[in-house]
Amino acid sequence: MASPKITLHHLNASRSNRIFWALEELGLEYDVRVYSRLPSLRAPPQLAEVSPFGKAPALTIDSSTISESAYIIHRLLALPSPNRAAVEATPSDDSVYWAAFAEGSLMNLMQAELTVAATAKAWERGMEAVFRPQTKVNLEQVEQYLASRPGHYFSGSTTPGIADFMMFFPAW
Template sequence: MLTLHHLAFSRSQRVLWLIEELGLSVELVRYDRTPEFRSPPELKKVHPLGKSPVIQDGDLTLAESATILRYLDGCYGANRFSPAPDTTEHAIHEEWLDFVESTAAGPLLTVLLSERTGEQGAGDRARPMVGNVLSYIANGLGDKPFLMGERPMLADMQMSYFLAMARMAKALHTYPTLTAYLDRLEAQPGFQRAQARGGPMLPAALP
């Protein structure tokens, strides 16, 4: 039985979106955040890092959104949400899939946390990096509806949470292409089902 350990307002929403697209039967174990907006200690019983998403599939326990997305699409989706292996498109897609957390997320999280804590120095230094990242995504998207073309793939699912954070940080208002892209992602039926099942991807503002 596949189990998804799902933390409210978290990256886990991306995994739940793919699960909905694949029509998988899953046990959804939900966790609320602490008053400080942190993961609850119960998640450490599932994975040593105490983070979400985490899936359990038989004896396998996996964390990290991109790894989980690849695993589920490969094992249960015949890789239909990835370009064909050994193609240029596949390599580009893999770069986008890893880019979200390896390059893009850090500066944006710094900006959001600086606004929450009032420590503006780090946020001021990170804002130019956020602008560079958003411009890079906008240029890569171009006039396509999704990163790789006409339909959303794993990289788009991965990108959804990052862009929602950017919207929360009020960083998208000068990027209408990305605002429209996020609107398309959130309008996808699988995304809508995931949100109905797992709750909103993010709160209106950080507490």
């Protein structure tokens, strides 16, 4: 079976950085199409021609384009790859949990913090009172968890898994 043709549609300062890591770890060949944010920090309209939501990351595998980081990583981990043994074979419960945490808890707070920081200074009090303390608690939990695991991977094993790829962006 021939290797699939893979193209990563990368937007600067986006979650697609975690897809680079997964592709490299798996040893898959891929092309990259880079999109630059507009002065408004929004994605350029050309990205909407690739992804129905006009967001990155988007990944084209042969003629099918998919989006959403976790789903992209899920699909990549299912592909035959030269370095398959270098990543978690079957996601552990820990790996699935931390993958969900990356977007469901940590990124929500980080996005909210960025949004509040970009608005009026009056919101600074809300960020100090709510977002930063909760982000600090979340990051302390992350550090505790990693410190107690061999290899310091979210997957709980000595190889990276879906959670490690998902946590890459918020931890980066």
